[in-house]
Amino acid sequence: MTFAALGLIEPLQRTLATLGYQKPTPVQTEAIPAVLKGRDLMAAAQTGTGKTAAFALPLLQRLTLQGAKVASNSVRALVVVPTRELAEQVQQSVQTYAEGLPLRSYAVYGGVSINPQMMALRKGIDLLVATPGRLLDLYRQNAVRFDQLETLVLDEADRMLDLGFARELDELFSALPKKRQTLLFSATFSDVIRAMAGELLREPLSVEVSPRNAAAKSVRQWLVTVDKKRKSELFLHLLAERRWGQVLVFGKTRKGVDELESLLRQQGISADSIHGDKPQPARLRALERFKAGEVQVLVATDVAARGLDIHDLPLVVNLDLPIVAEDYVHRIGRTGRAGATGEAVSLVCADEVEQLAAIESMIRQVLPRHDEPDFIPDHRVPQTVLGGQILKKPKKPKQKLVPGSGAGAKGKVHLGNWFDGDDKPRVKAVRKGPGFAGGARKGPKKPG
Numbered sequence: 001m002t003f004a005a006l007g008l009i010e011p012l013q014r015t016l017a018t019l020g021y022q023k024p025t026p027v028q029t030e031a032i033p034a035v036l037k038g039r040d041l042m043a044a045a046q047t048g049t050g051k052t053a054a055f056a057l058p059l060l061q062r063l064t065l066q067g068a069k070v071a072s073n074s075v076r077a078l079v080v081v082p083t084r085e086l087a088e089q090v091q092q093s094v095q096t097y098a099e100g101l102p103l104r105s106y107a108v109y110g111g112v113s114i115n116p117q118m119m120a121l122r123k124g125i126d127l128l129v130a131t132p133g134r135l136l137d138l139y140r141q142n143a144v145r146f147d148q149l150e151t152l153v154l155d156e157a158d159r160m161l162d163l164g165f166a167r168e169l170d171e172l173f174s175a176l177p178k179k180r181q182t183l184l185f186s187a188t189f190s191d192v193i194r195a196m197a198g199e200l201l202r203e204p205l206s207v208e209v210s211p212r213n214a215a216a217k218s219v220r221q222w223l224v225t226v227d228k229k230r231k232s233e234l235f236l237h238l239l240a241e242r243r244w245g246q247v248l249v250f251g252k253t254r255k256g257v258d259e260l261e262s263l264l265r266q267q268g269i270s271a272d273s274i275h276g277d278k279p280q281p282a283r284l285r286a287l288e289r290f291k292a293g294e295v296q297v298l299v300a301t302d303v304a305a306r307g308l309d310i311h312d313l314p315l316v317v318n319l320d321l322p323i324v325a326e327d328y329v330h331r332i333g334r335t336g337r338a339g340a341t342g343e344a345v346s347l348v349c350a351d352e353v354e355q356l357a358a359i360e361s362m363i364r365q366v367l368p369r370h371d372e373p374d375f376i377p378d379h380r381v382p383q384t385v386l387g388g389q390i391l392k393k394p395k396k397p398k399q400k401l402v403p404g405s406g407a408g409a410k411g412k413v414h415l416g417n418w419f420d421g422d423d424k425p426r427v428k429a430v431r432k433g434p435g436f437a438g439g440a441r442k443g444p445k446k447p448g
C-alpha cells in the first residue's frame, strides 16, 4: 500500500517521502480514505501507531482542496487533546505535514499567557489544536468562533475524561455546528467513551489497531520488588549496574519526581523532570533536552505519559506503579515503538500489590520478577497469579513465579506494533443505536 493509493495529493506525498515514511501504518491505511471522503471515524489506536498522521494528512488535504478562506477568529478544523505536551506535539506534526500548503495551524493550551493566543486567532486558523480548558476560555472571550468549523477531532478521548474534562467537552460540543465531521481517537473504549461516540458520531467507520488494553509485545517487561523507601536508591543502583543509557522514569507524585531528580543531580547524573507544577516552558524545555540526548534521565508524572513522542527510547522505568492500570500501557508505550524493542522495568513495593494485580490482569500476563540481592524487601510483595489474583501468603524469596531474569516476557499479548505482520487492523462499520448510547456519560445531554 502506498500513500498515493490512499488518495493523498502530491505535495503531501512529497513531504512524507522527505520524512522517510515509506508506507502507511494500518490505522493510516484505514483512516485516510474514509476521512478524505468526509466520514466520521472511531479509532482505537494508541500513540505510536501513526494516529496523528492518520487524521492530520486527510484533514490538511480537505482543507487545502476546499480552499475556503478562514475568517477572522474562526477555525476550520479543531483537534482537541488532553495535555499541553500533546497539543505541542500534534501541532508540530501538523506543521511538518502541512509544509508548502497554504494553511495556518496553531496550538492553544493553558499554563501560558492567553494574549498571544488571542492575537494569533485574530487572523483565523485553518487547523487549531487545543486543550479543552483553554479553548473554552478563548471561546467565552469571543476569541474563537466555530461557525466555519467542518471537522472536530477528539484525540485521546479516554484521557480527557480521566483528567476530568467531561464538563468542558459537553460545553464545547454544544457550541459546535451540528453538521460536521467528527473523528474520535481513544486508546481504550470504556462504556463512557462508547456512549460519547454514540452521541457524537454518525455511522462512523470503526478502526481498531491494537486490542483493548494490551501492551506492546516488543517491550520486555519485568519488575523488581523493593521496600518503598528504597526505591530511589534501587533506581540509582540499577542505572549504574546495568549501565542504562537514556531512561524515562515515571513517578506517582510531583514530590517523588522532584526528589529523584535532585538525587540524580547530586550524583552528577544529568536529569530533568516534567510534572503539572512546572511552568509549561520548563516542561517543554525538559522534553526537548531529553529528546536531544542532553539529559540522561527524564522523570515524569503521568501528565507526561501520553503522547510523548520520543524516538527509539530503549527503557522506561516505573518508579511507582500508576494508580490507573491503563496508564501502565501508556507509560510503557513510550518504548518499543516503530519496530524497535524496548524494556519496561517496574520497582514494586508491598503497598502496590493491588495495582500490580490490576495491571497484570489487564495486560493478561504476570510480570516476571527479578530479585536484586541487596534490595530484598522487608515487606514482601505478595505473589500474583494470572487473572489478577493475589496469593495471600507471601512466598519465600527464592520462589519466583517466572524463573530467570525476566528477559523472556513470555506472556502472550498484544499486537500494538504496526510492524507486526499479523497486526491487521479490524475494520467494521458501526451503526449508531441503543447499544451504543449507554447513557453512562455524566453531564447535560445535548440535542442531536
Ligand code: AMP
Residues within 6 Å of the ligand: 020, 021, 022, 023, 024, 025, 028, 046, 047, 048, 049, 050, 051, 052, 053, 309, 338
Ligand atoms: P503517533 O502514533 O501519531 O504518535 O506517531 C508515532 C511516530 O510514528 C511519529 O514519530 C511519526 O512521525 C511516525 N510515523 C507516523 N506514520 C508513519 C509512517 N507511515 N511511517 C513511518 N513513521 C511514521
